[in-house]
Amino acid sequence: MMPSVSTMQGEAQPPCQVTCPIHQDVRGYIVAVARGEFSEASKLIMETNPLPSVCGMICAHPCETKCRRGQVDEPLSIMALKRFVVEHADHGSPKLQGESEQGQKVAIIGSGPSGLTAAHDLAKMGHKVTVFEHENAPGGALRSGIPKYRLPREVLQRDLEAIIALGVEIKTNTELGKDLTIGGLKNQGYRAILISTGLPLSRGLRVPGIELDGVLLALPFLREVNLDRQKIQVGKRVIVIGGGNVAIDVARSALRLGAGRVHMVCLEAREEMPSFPWEIEAALEEGVQIYCSKGPKSILGKDGQVTGLECMRCTAVFDAEGRFNPSFDKGEVSVIDGDMVIIAIGQASDLSFLKDSAIKLNEGGQLLLDADTLATSEEGIFASGEVATGPGSAVEAMANGRKAALSIARYLTGRPLAVAPPAEIELGELSPQIIDKIKRLPKQQMPALAVPERVQNFVQVELGYDRASAVREARRCLSCGLGTEYIEEECSTCLTCVRICPYGVPIITASGSVDIRVDQCQACGICVNECPAKAVILKQYQDEEVIERITTAIANASRSGVRPLTVVFWCSFSAYATGDFAEFVRTKCPSNIGILTIPCVTKIGIIHLLKAFELGADKVFVVGCPEEYCPYKESTSWARRKVDRAKKILDDVGLGAERLEMFNLPNVDIEQEEVLFKITQPAKQTQPDPLNG
Amino acid sequence: MIVGKQKPLPEIREMIADYGNILILGCGTCATVCFAGGEREVDILASSLGIAAKLEGKERVTTKHTVKRQCEWEFLDEIEEKVKQADAVLSLGCGVGVQAIAERFPEIPVLPGLDTLFMGMPVEEGVWVERCVGCGNCILNQTGGICPIARCPKGLINGPCGGYRDGKCEVDPTRDCAWVLIYERLKKMGRLDMLHTSQPLKDYSKMGHPRSITR
Ligand SMILES: Cc1cc2nc3c(=O)[nH]c(=O)nc-3n(C[C@H](O)[C@H](O)[C@H](O)COP(=O)(O)OP(=O)(O)OC[C@H]3O[C@@H](n4cnc5c(N)ncnc54)[C@H](O)[C@@H]3O)c2cc1C
Ligand code: SF4
Ligand code: SF4
Numbered sequence: 001m002m003p004s005v006s007t008m009q010g011e012a013q014p015p016c017q018v019t020c021p022i023h024q025d026v027r028g029y030i031v032a033v034a035r036g037e038f039s040e041a042s043k044l045i046m047e048t049n050p051l052p053s054v055c056g057m058i059c060a061h062p063c064e065t066k067c068r069r070g071q072v073d074e075p076l077s078i079m080a081l082k083r084f085v086v087e088h089a090d091h092g093s094p095k096l097q098g099e100s101e102q103g104q105k106v107a108i109i110g111s112g113p114s115g116l117t118a119a120h121d122l123a124k125m126g127h128k129v130t131v132f133e134h135e136n137a138p139g140g141a142l143r144s145g146i147p148k149y150r151l152p153r154e155v156l157q158r159d160l161e162a163i164i165a166l167g168v169e170i171k172t173n174t175e176l177g178k179d180l181t182i183g184g185l186k187n188q189g190y191r192a193i194l195i196s197t198g199l200p201l202s203r204g205l206r207v208p209g210i211e212l213d214g215v216l217l218a219l220p221f222l223r224e225v226n227l228d229r230q231k232i233q234v235g236k237r238v239i240v241i242g243g244g245n246v247a248i249d250v251a252r253s254a255l256r257l258g259a260g261r262v263h264m265v266c267l268e269a270r271e272e273m274p275s276f277p278w279e280i281e282a283a284l285e286e287g288v289q290i291y292c293s294k295g296p297k298s299i300l301g302k303d304g305q306v307t308g309l310e311c312m313r314c315t316a317v318f319d320a321e322g323r324f325n326p327s328f329d330k331g332e333v334s335v336i337d338g339d340m341v342i343i344a345i346g347q348a349s350d351l352s353f354l355k356d357s358a359i360k361l362n363e364g365g366q367l368l369l370d371a372d373t374l375a376t377s378e379e380g381i382f383a384s385g386e387v388a389t390g391p392g393s394a395v396e397a398m399a400n401g402r403k404a405a406l407s408i409a410r411y412l413t414g415r416p417l418a419v420a421p422p423a424e425i426e427l428g429e430l431s432p433q434i435i436d437k438i439k440r441l442p443k444q445q446m447p448a449l450a451v452p453e454r455v456q457n458f459v460q461v462e463l464g465y466d467r468a469s470a471v472r473e474a475r476r477c478l479s480c481g482l483g484t485e486y487i488e489e490e491c492s493t494c495l496t497c498v499r500i501c502p503y504g505v506p507i508i509t510a511s512g513s514v515d516i517r518v519d520q521c522q523a524c525g526i527c528v529n530e531c532p533a534k535a536v537i538l539k540q541y542q543d544e545e546v547i548e549r550i551t552t553a554i555a556n557a558s559r560s561g562v563r564p565l566t567v568v569f570w571c572s573f574s575a576y577a578t579g580d581f582a583e584f585v586r587t588k589c590p591s592n593i594g595i596l597t598i599p600c601v602t603k604i605g606i607i608h609l610l611k612a613f614e615l616g617a618d619k620v621f622v623v624g625c626p627e628e629y630c631p632y633k634e635s636t637s638w639a640r641r642k643v644d645r646a647k648k649i650l651d652d653v654g655l656g657a658e659r660l661e662m663f664n665l666p667n668v669d670i671e672q673e674e675v676l677f678k679i680t681q682p683a684k685q686t687q688p689d690p691l692n693g
Numbered sequence: 694m695i696v697g698k699q700k701p702l703p704e705i706r707e708m709i710a711d712y713g714n715i716l717i718l719g720c721g722t723c724a725t726v727c728f729a730g731g732e733r734e735v736d737i738l739a740s741s742l743g744i745a746a747k748l749e750g751k752e753r754v755t756t757k758h759t760v761k762r763q764c765e766w767e768f769l770d771e772i773e774e775k776v777k778q779a780d781a782v783l784s785l786g787c788g789v790g791v792q793a794i795a796e797r798f799p800e801i802p803v804l805p806g807l808d809t810l811f812m813g814m815p816v817e818e819g820v821w822v823e824r825c826v827g828c829g830n831c832i833l834n835q836t837g838g839i840c841p842i843a844r845c846p847k848g849l850i851n852g853p854c855g856g857y858r859d860g861k862c863e864v865d866p867t868r869d870c871a872w873v874l875i876y877e878r879l880k881k882m883g884r885l886d887m888l889h890t891s892q893p894l895k896d897y898s899k900m901g902h903p904r905s906i907t908r
Contacts, residue, residue: 492722492725492731493726494726496818533733534731534732534733534736606737610737610744614743649702649741652741653741
């Protein structure tokens with residue numbers, strides 16, 4: 001396995017990592033997927049993400065919006081790749097740092113993503129964490145809000161179990177304010193308390209007809225559906241008020257519960273809707289009808305039962321100062337008929353548990369917090385997640401929980417709470433000239449259930465990538481910032497790199513030196529093995545490691561004593577990584593063949609080929625991908641040049657050029673036997689290398 | 694810059710046959726730029742010789758080093774220790790470098806790994822061409838900036854000869870006739886009149902060896 005490619009300290013980071021609220025090493029795990037190293041990918045994900053399975057399915061994935069591949073064609077499907085890793089890798093058990101000497105009792109109120117992240121982090125630091133949860137099962141809005149067709153509960157359970165395995169205790173059916181008090185917790189010896197109670201209340205509407213039968217609020221509705229409390233009866237024609245993610249979840253859930261027709265009504269124009277665009281698409285596909293730029297005027301009824309919604313046109317959602325302050329054209333009224341209205345216009349906190357406490361609130365009636373440390377006005381009490389920040393996404397709540405955990409840890413060990421966050425440098429944008437030259441690679445589509453199969457039940461809609469599409473999708477990553485490192489003192493300014501880079505990355509500077517622009521480099525590696533001064537190295541693939549790996553491959557292959565001893569330099573992407581094939585090579589490959597994966601044949605140097613012979617190989621193969629599938633340009637021709645020169649040397653030293661062969665796979669899905677035949681057959685005719693007597 | 698080419702491997706093997714411990718010395722300037730003897734070539738050569746030695750059943754130790762420029766004694770100081778350990782230095786610098794090493798370390802054999810070829814420039818990636826022979830008496834001002842001595846195989850200073858065909862040289866029809874190039878360039882400059890006077894006989898004594906200058 002190749003060493004991990006995690007970001008080095010102090011280097012500019014790719015935008016995906018900078019944008020991710022919990023700074024996942026996105027690039028690192030995607031590159032690992034591209035190489036077929038799924039366990040390595042899993043390790044990188046778990047290092048910073050306590051809810052990897054959940055995030056693989058419902059994350060708001062702001063990283064994708066900033067992905068630099070998006071400047072070329074479409075961004076990477078980062079979330080889908082995370083899901084793939086979680087579903088396909090061996091994870092190993094979570095690393096416990098063990099109970100620390102200074103481990104202290106911490107109480108966390110609320111088991112949503114924020115509370116769980118804080119619990120995870122504090123437990124890993126050795127503290128004794130108890131999470132108190134009002135509902136009958138942990139997970140917060142992940143369980144009570146997000147419908148199962150987006151997040152199956154066994155997925156949530158998988159992440160919960162890993163957190164519990166760290167020693168976190170979760171007590172359900174326990175409500176702060178009713179079963180517990182802050183003072184009581186302190187008396188029980190909890191040295192710090194974190195309030196992460198989310199926004200459990202649904203906002204209502206002040207319109208005529210609100211009291212009618214058949215008018216529901218979103219969160220209680222979703223809670224009933226999701227917590228299987230009782231079989232909910234939905235109307236035949238359901239109207240959902242709201243344009244956010246919660247409204248969409250309500251609408252799609254109502255469809256699945258048997259509503260013949262679901263209409264959504266929102267203030268915003270289509271492009272202003274706060275919901276994720278992919279959620280809106282899915283709802284439309286399933287037949288939800290969305291009425292935009294409409295506000296509720298009154299709920300109509302007959303005999304105490306809802307019959308429809310009277311709407312007026314919303315002319316603007318925000319006022320001149322950009323505040324939410326909708327204005328309406330009261331003259332333009334329309335009626336949508338229906339027998340059930342579900343209101344999904346926002347969530348609010350419930351701080352009633354603070355009644356008798358001294359914890360201070362701000363003017364808006366929310367918790368008064370120190371923005372840097374998340375400390376409340378009372379010592380040892382902190383708050384995180386949506387109760388602290390207002391509505392947001394799960395991963396933001398997680399990041400906030402992590403921030404609180406760090407403050408709490410400092411508090412518990414008597415250190416000053418506030419520390420400056422590390423400065424982050426983000427890689428610059430790709431330049432238009434470079435974008436023009438990057439190969440376009442289509443995004444791998446996510447397979448999904450057909451609409452008629454979806455709307456009958458709560459089965460998960462998105463099916464997830466298989467190995468081949470995951471590897472292909474991961475190959476689209478531009479490995480931003482992970483390309484070359486240029487050592488100016490070594491450079492002879494021969495300008496070779498300037499001349500040969502297929503993307504035009506190296507440039508001549510005003511002072512006459514060369515600059516291989518790290519933020520533009522595509523990491524193909526062509527210049528690395530061409531630079532005559534060895535002034536360019538690849539951050540993820542250096543000579544010493546390669547030679548070490550050749551040594552290991554040869555040692556493994558020679559253990560069997562079978563000749564000819566064969567070394568195969570195999571492109572780790574595509575066919576090799578797509579799974580079954582790698583498995584085949586692993587299990588059925590003759591024992592005299594040592595396989596060495598390389599991130600594209602462009603990274604082969606003549607010295608690597610010669611080293612294999614020097615170390616005793618009888619026969620060496622270089623196997624590349626089909627050119628049209630390679631994300632890089634000119635990969636085959638540059639690799640071929642090196643192979644040809646090495647062949648000439650082999651002739652000159654008397655070993656014979658025929659000992660070295662290179663071929664490209666004719667296509668990705670080629671018959672496995674056929675590929676292996678090419679490697680095993682000619683090798684059989686090779687005389688043992690006299691070097692290896 | 695000076696352009697050279699690595700000698701064929703069999704020739705190098707023959708040259709080093711009598712030595713067991715060799716210092717392969719690269720040059721970080723011209724020889725690097727023309728891919729004949731930079732740090733990468735030093736690696737490749739060391740590995741190739743290693744394989745060859747094993748095949749011959751010989752014990753051979755190779756040490757690798759690349760200096761900034763072999764043609765300056767001061768840059769050679771850093772290899773003193775390595776030179777002491779070696780039986781011979783195999784230089785991947787130009788002929789100047791080889792001699793500089795020989796002068797700096799009089800007691801050790803210095804073997805030329807390159808054939809030094811010419812003063813020239815790259816015209817495309819991997820292709821170098823000769824442009825100047827260092828005649829000591831430059832006439833480029835009169836020949837449209839194109840040197841007939843370096844670029845005409847006959848070195849004619851009043852060309853072309855009668856043998857050129859379709860703008861190509863009779864000695865090597867794959868190459869442009871230098872004098873046709875001169876004509877075309879002068880035409881572009883509007884200075885064909887420069888061809889009306891013939892060049893006086895060239896003073897080749899300025900090319901007499903060895904030459905030197907003092908600042
Ligand atoms: C329907 C819906 C869909 C969503 N979809 C997405 C999505 O697709 N992607 C995304 O990123 N985000 C989504 N979100 C937002 C995301 O779920 C929230 O940002 C996140 O859950 C907030 O985390 P939290 O830990 O702050 O609070 P919560 O998840 O709300 O957890 C708070 C927990 O505290 C408990 N609690 C409250 N009061 C008490 C008390 N007094 N005593 C004990 N326990 C208490 C609650 O029962 C709850 O379990 C969605 C939210 C909803 C409601
Ligand atoms: S191309 Fe890869 S490294 Fe660059 S932003 Fe996208 S996912 Fe991150
Ligand atoms: S190829 Fe190497 S030596 Fe030449 S300019 Fe580029 S970095 Fe410098």
